[in-house]
Amino acid sequence: MGLFTKSKKTQDLNNINDTSFSTTNSINTINSLTSNQSNSTIASKKKISRNDIKINQIGDGVSxxxxLYRSRSSPDxxxxxxxxxxxxxYESKSEYKDRVLYEYNTLHNLHHENIIQVYKYDVSLNGNTIxxxxxxxxxNLYDLIKHVPVSKLDPLGMLCIWKQICQGIxxxxxxxxxxRDLKLDNLxxxxxxxxVKIIDLVTAADVHNNQLAIGLVGSPSYFAPETLERIRYxxxxxxxxxxxxxLYYLLNKKFPWKQAKIQDERYKAFLSLNPNYLSSSSDxxxxxxxxxxxxxxxxxVLRYLPSESWPLTSQIFESxxxxxxxxxxxxxxxxxxxIKYCHSDIRCGINHTIVFKDHENA
Known part of the structure; x- marks a missing residue:
């Protein structure tokens, strides 16, 4: 996979309105954010160094x-x-660098409060590690809520989290x-x-000019059905x-099915026609x-989601x-x-303590 070289739209989407998007109003703001030195400047101000303190390992995945590190010079x-x-x-050093730095080069050009921000990268002297x-x-979000009983999860708090994810997408x-690999573990x-911040863009795809994505990536529970049926989608x-x-998991602490394929009995039932269901009905x-x-x-599926959401969620769950x-x-x-949600300096007004308290104490 090559470097991310697409020229970026000059849009500050941190400030987009919930109901409309205006390029004109956002150009001036994003121009100040997309300079090449912006992320390295942050790293410099925070004084990242090789002598910083490793706290613990917080993730281990395919890539x-x-x-987690703490700066010695700026302990906070x-x-x-x-x-x-x-x-x-089988890789040359240049091929390895191009493949691995695809994620960095993608993220380096993105500036949004719900997308993880990168500061810099470092290549080892032998060029074999980055x-x-x-x-x-x-x-991650899965670990944050996995021990919280569904009865104690505030649905409005979960909707705040979900809307932030939607803003990032x-x-x-x-x-x-x-x-292409959206899941609770990557939030x-x-x-x-x-x-909430979206992470892990290793398998993200550049799809300008309505280009189709290629290949099956991600996790089975989150697969869209067409990704299991087609090479391009x-x-x-x-x-x-x-x-x-x-959304379904955040509100129910379970998945609607194991995988969206006909061999899955729950998904197969979902695909069956209910002769009494009318999408235009409010019941x-x-x-x-x-x-x-x-x-x-x-x-x-809809029965386990807010009734007010049905006009939208019925379109989301279209096979x-x-x-x-x-x-x-x-x-x-x-x-x-x-949906009220936390963003910038604005709070949704919902108590998130049940989800966050253990980690805040730690």
């Missing part, structure tokens, strides 16, 4: 491990260091980038600021499906169960990507635009 400053796995035997220095965050999609929280629409799965019909005891049709909504349709939906 590498992530460690913590940052994360992602150490990519060493060069493969490290990226970036913002630190809490454990809107920004990515307007930059013609699809993430971290800046706890003091109550800000609309990466942005696949992200929308994953956003729906994340759901009584459940109809199949021979395996699973409810059939879209109501099997046909041609019929599935895009991210901009979220921002014209009354239910979505009325």
């Amino acid at each position: 590498g491990k992530v460690d 400053f913590k940052y994360a260091v992602k150490t990519y796995h060493s060069k493969e035997m 490290k990226t220095f970036m913002e630190a965050g809490s454990p 809107r920004y990515l999609h307007l930059q013609d980038i699809c993430h 971290i929280v800046d706890i003091p600021n109550r800000t 609309d990466g942005k629409k696949a992200d929308i499906w994953s956003l729906g799965i994340i 759901l019909p009584p459940p109809i169960l199949n021979e395996s005891g699973y409810e059939i049709g879209k109501p099997s 046909d990507p041609e019929k599935r909504c895009g991210i901009e349709e979220f921002f014209t939906n009354d239910w979505f635009t009325n």
Whole structure:
């Protein structure tokens, strides 16, 4: 995978309105953010050095491990260091650098409060290992809520979190980038600021000019059905499906199915037509169960989501990507635009303590 070389739109999407997007109003702001030295300047001010203190390992994945560090000169400053796995035997050093730095070069050009920010990278003397220095965050969202009973999760607090994720995806999609591996594990929280940040763009794809994404990546529970059926697919629409799965999990602490394929009994039931369900109706019909005891049709999913969300979520959970909504349709939906969420210096007013308290104490 080559370097991310697409010229970026001059848009400050941190300040986009929930219901509209204005390029004209945002150009001046983003110009001050997209200078090449912006991230390295942050790193310099925070005084990242080789003598800083490693606190602990906070992640270990397919592409590498992530460690949390504290600056010696600025003790209040913590940052994360992602150490990519060493060069493969079949790769040249330049091929390895191009492949690994794809994520860095993608993130270096992105500036949004719900996207992780990178500061700099470092290549070892032998050229076989690369490290990226970036913002630190809490454990991922999955780890944050996995021990919290669903009865103690405030639905409005979960919607605040979900809307922040949607804000970050809107920004990515307007930059013609699809993430392709959206999942709770790839979302971290800046706890003091109550800000969710999207991480791990290793498998993100540049899809300008309506280019299709290629290849199956991600995690089974979040796969959009078309990614299992086709080599090429609309990466942005696949992200929308994953956003729906994340919403379902945040509100129910479970997934609607293991994988969106016909061999999965729950998903197969979801695909079955419920003759009494009308998408234009504000009510759901009584459940109809199949021979395996699973409810059939879209109501099997919508029933576990806020009723006000049904006009939007019924479009999110469209197995046909041609019929599935895009991210901009979220921002014209009354239910979505009325969700209060934490951003910049504004708080949603919802108590997030149940989710964050253990980590704040730590």
